[in-house]
Amino acid sequence: MDRVSNLVSQRITGVPDSGIRRFFDIAATMEDIISLGIGEPDFDTPDPIIRAGMASLERGETHYSSNSGLMELRGAIAEHLDGMYHQTYDPASEILVTVGVSEALYLALAACLDPGDECIIPEPCFVSYAPEVTFAGGRPVMVPTRVEHGFQVTAEEIAEAVTPRTKALLIGYPNNPTGAVMSRERLSEIAAIAKQHNLLVISDEIYDRLVYDTEHVCFPSLPGMTSRTILLQGFSKAYAMTGWRIGYVAAPAEILAQLRKVHQYTIMSAPTVSQHAALAALREGEPFVQEMVARYDRRRRLIVDGLNELGLTCFEPHGAFYAFPSVAVTGMDDEQFAEKLLHEERVAVVPGRAFGDAGKNYVRCSYATSGGKIEQALERLERFVRRHG
Numbered sequence: 119m120d121r122v123s124n125l126v127s128q129r130i131t132g133v134p135d136s137g138i139r140r141f142f143d144i145a146a147t148m149e150d151i152i153s154l155g156i157g158e159p160d161f162d163t164p165d166p167i168i169r170a171g172m173a174s175l176e177r178g179e180t181h182y183s184s185n186s187g188l189m190e191l192r193g194a195i196a197e198h199l200d201g202m203y204h205q206t207y208d209p210a211s212e213i214l215v216t217v218g219v220s221e222a223l224y225l226a227l228a229a230c231l232d233p234g235d236e237c238i239i240p241e242p243c244f245v246s247y248a249p250e251v252t253f254a255g256g257r258p259v260m261v262p263t264r265v266e267h268g269f270q271v272t273a274e275e276i277a278e279a280v281t282p283r284t285k286a287l288l289i290g291y292p293n294n295p296t297g298a299v300m301s302r303e304r305l306s307e308i309a310a311i312a313k314q315h316n317l318l319v320i321s322d323e324i325y326d327r328l329v330y331d332t333e334h335v336c337f338p339s340l341p342g343m344t345s346r347t348i349l350l351q352g353f354s355k356a357y358a359m360t361g362w363r364i365g366y367v368a369a370p371a372e373i374l375a376q377l378r379k380v381h382q383y384t385i386m387s388a389p390t391v392s393q394h395a396a397l398a399a400l401r402e403g404e405p406f407v408q409e410m411v412a413r414y415d416r417r418r419r420l421i422v423d424g425l426n427e428l429g430l431t432c433f434e435p436h437g438a439f440y441a442f443p444s445v446a447v448t449g450m451d452d453e454q455f456a457e458k459l460l461h462e463e464r465v466a467v468v469p470g471r472a473f474g475d476a477g478k479n480y481v482r483c484s485y486a487t488s489g490g491k492i493e494q495a496l497e498r499l500e501r502f503v504r505r506h507g
Contacts, residue, residue, distance in 0.1 A: 133249045138472050145466045152495045154421075154483040155466040157294060157440070159358040163395075164406040167357060170398030171391045179394065183387045186378060187215025187366070191393050194400040195351075195366055202326075203336035205344070211371040214378055215388045215396075219324045219352040219365040221381070223250055226320045226348045226367065227288075229376040231256035235285035237320075240271035241474030242442070244294045244322070248474070251288070259284070262476035265433050269298035269442070273307035280315050287312060289337070290322035292329060295473045295482035296442040297435020302335045309340045318373075319347045324365070325438040327356035327407055330415045332436045338368070345370055348377075355438075356407050357399040364392040414439050417485040417492055424496040425483070428503050439486040442470065446479050448506045456481055458506070463498040 138155070145151050162168075186192065192209035199205045207213050216222040223246065231237065233255040239247050241260045248258035261279050263269045276287065287308070291300040312319050321337035338347035352365025365388075367377055418435065425432040425443045432443035445455040452469040459465050470477025485492060 129252060129255070133252055136245050136472070138245055138468050142466070145460060148460070148464060150464050151460075151466055152464060152487075152491050152498065153466040154485070154487065154492075154495055155468045156486065157484055158360040158486060159355065159410065159439075160487050161358040161410055163358050163362070164399075164403055166402040167359065167395045167398045170402075171362070171395035174391050174394035179390055181390065183215075183390050183393060185382050185387055186213070187388055188390075188393045188397070191215060191397045191400075192366075194397055195368070198400050199336070199349075199368065203339045205336055205339045205368075207368045208371065212368055212374055214367045214369075214374055214381060215393060216352075216365045216367060216381065217385055217388050218354060218363045219322060219350050220246065221385060222350040222352070222365050222367045223247075223320070223322065224253075225377040225380050226350065226369075227251055227254035227256065227286075228380050230318055230320075230348075230373070231285060234283060236281060236283045237286045237288050238276055238279045238284060238317075239288045240275075242269070242293070242295050242470060242477035242480070243288075243474055244290055245472055247288055247290070256285070257283070260474055260476075262474075263296075263298070264476075265444075268433060269293060269296040270300050270304050271308070272304065273311045276308060277311050277315075280311070280317075284315065284317060286318040286320055288320045288322070290324075292323075292325035292334065292437025294325065294438055295440050295468070295470065295477065296433075297438050297440045299329055299332050299334065299437040302333070305335050305337060306340055309337075309343050312346060313342060317346070319343065320350065321347055322350040324350065324352050325355055326351070328411060328414060328439060329437045330411075330418060334437070348373060353396050353399050356410070357396075357403050358406075358410065359392075359395065359399065362389070362392040362395055364388055364396045414485065417487075417489055420489055421483060421485045421492050421496070424492070425499075428496070428500055429507060430499070430503065439484055441483045441485060442477075442480050443483065444480055448503060450506065452477065452479050452481050459499070459502055462505075463502045465495050465498050465502075
């Protein structure tokens, strides 16, 4: 074993396995499970998008595309960002189509971090942020957010984490797992910190269309931030296209050229059929997005109100499709709560610490499932809390 361990990277072996997977693996062996753990839409991909993908196959469009992606798709992405946020990108040199936002994140970190560079990350956050920084040779610097601030990181907290080695700030709002949405005021204050310390900002905005009773502010659209921001975006969440694995990066040309270089050597190009489907999503998908958002909003109210009635205090999420209740009332920590709930009531949730130490004593509950299943889960949770509360 010692000889084998010397053959693999200590940088990789030092990163723990995903805290989400363990509970999914257990749940997969059990019957009658209600899952509030899956972070993907329960809706099928809208029919016009599926038909566009099928039509591309029938036309024989099964070959590589340009490294950067179909020009027609990049043009549509540029039009979309301009229409949504008045944010202008050149589709020829400032947009790169990727294999989901996961690849987009990898490209941004691999292309921009040198060994030992520090990257500030507010937490709780998506499980891959800190590991991906480590994989790129950087050092993740975690900044806890608090429920009293609506899980919005403040400029002061970021400024306190800046050192001479700080290279970048990685933020993801609307947030997974908390559902927090950043206000324009707070983002503007963070933009000022980024300018002051010459920081690159990597902004993961995959949930931008899934917001409720508020606005989403596209970070590079803030004054002076286009030149120092890498925008990560995609089609998985808003268009229910997780399995198509299609995303994109938008960034200044000189930065994007370096991301494209990594993309060329590791991926070649995103799946061609998925690119044609994504083009249809931008052209024909808006009514379906609006319908899904309305249904998510009804589920949001159902689960948040239900959790609060049970004493599992839950601040109101304004984005994505997650509730993030505290389980402190039960006397259990988040991992104990999630494991007992799974075995005793067959309800799967994700322990908050899977998303960083700031998530301790919280659990993530996805409402990307039907209202009926949410009601059943709440009934089971009520029995569980009565038994342990």
